[in-house]
Amino acid sequence: MDDDTIAALSTPLGRGGIALIRVSGQNTLDIINNISEKVPKKVIPKRAYHTFIVDKLKRIDECIITFYKEPNSYTGENVAEISIHSNPFIIEEVLGLILKNNARGALPGEFTYRAFKNGKMDLIQAESVNELINANSKYYASMKFGNLEGKLSELMKKLRGNLIGLGIKIETIIEFEEDQFLDDIDIIYEIRESLKIIEKILLNSRFTEILDKGLNVVIAGKVNVGKSSLFNLLLMEDRSIISHIPGTTRDFIKEKIHINGLPFEITDVAGMDKEVTGSIEKEGIKRSYEKIKKSDAVIFMLDASRELNETDLNIFNSTKCKERLVVVNKIDIANKKILKQIRSNFMKEKIYEISVKKNINIDVIFSFLNGLVNNIKNRDIDFIVNYRQMNLLKRLDGYLKTLINMIKTKKSNAEIIAEEIRSAIKVIAELTGDISNDEILNGIFSKFCIGK
Secondary structure (H helix, E strand, C coil): CCCCCEEEECCCCCCEEEEEEEEECCCHHHHHHHHECCCCCCCCCCCEEEEEEEECCEEEEEEEEEEECCCCCCCCCCEEEEEEEECHHHHHHHHHHHHHCCCEECCCCHHHHHHHHCCCCCHHHHHHHHHHHCCCCHHHHHHHHHHHHCHHHHHHHHHHHHHHHHHHHHHHHHHHCCCCECCCHHHHHHHHHHHHHHHHHHHCHHHHHHHHHCEEEEEECECCCCHHHHHHHHHCCCCCCCCCCCCCCCCCEEEEEEECCEEEEEEECCCECCCCCCHHHHHHHHHHHHHHHHCCEEEEEEECCCCCCHHHHHHHHHCCCCEEEEEEECHHHCCHHHHHHHHHHCCCCCEEECECCCCECCHHHHHHHHHHHHHHHCCCCCCCCCHHHHHHHHHHHHHHHHHHHHHHHCCCEHHHHHHHHHHHHHHHHHHHCCCCCHHHHHHHHCCCCCCC
């Protein structure tokens, strides 16, 4: 099937200005000559030709055709990109005409699979194509473009080179020295340098998830403190029901917003009150504490018009390990005695006075959220890993730690250590796709959209 000429729509199906159909394979040049009106027999690669798609002398649509000659194309094969008007009926007719001229419909991810098989990219880069398309934040997209550019691949090549050099040293010991037990401080240093690289990548695995799925921020506080009002303000719509009756929100409500290109999942949890007796309210409070525990950051709200109580302190204590912003709401109807009480109980905490209802000092909320974005932006990393890559890196990390232990304890001879190094090199080959299982490859490329 790798010898077939394939074709597919590479842009989303629907009505619009332009739709792009991609063709790849040995019949590509014959196909564009058969279906177009003015493209010359000797096509100049990378030149855009303005022409018409024709079927038995009947014009179907006006188009632009660009031909890329192997191996200088995305797939490494002869490729044509045909730009037509994006109307579903025209797209169907043009694709049907191409398929009648010795082509078949491409499978999901087949263009990128061919690019991988033809050495245009390694497996890390191939995976990043799909992940870049489906990125949920501009920072995740930027990191995935770093993968596509080959930044992670270059690092894996460096690690592989280090391990091969180490293997050569040990094979020399096996070949020429009688005592095959290693006692070499330089070898341990080399392994540790490689470990530092891997551990830095693994340390950022949680960071990878945040970049893609976003930060989980919980708005927490006792009943009727104004959480739902703030939630609605952030969403710029009436998503939570607001009432003067305490306990209106009995379960959490969550929605996504984007701030400076990063997604945030904002959760309005049920108001907490230790005096509640109903089973539904108790379950709501239990879920509120669970949401705080799983959050990345918390906006903790106090009420400037009601006395501080044990519930406020319990909620505050539940957020102590979190990035948090402490705000006193309802400053427009504040009681001076209560404000003094709040300040004395939270002397070590920076407290901001706001009014959601009167839109007073609301900028502090957005400054807090922007600060979380900046913490993400300023991380020192150019690429990120997916679940498959992370698991393989964990395996590699394990092999290298075992190697250090073997050398330190002097319980293993050079031949055993050499075998462990070979296993580590195989893991890197699995990462880059230099050795691969067809079942794994099918699983990876089946997640792609058709046409990529």
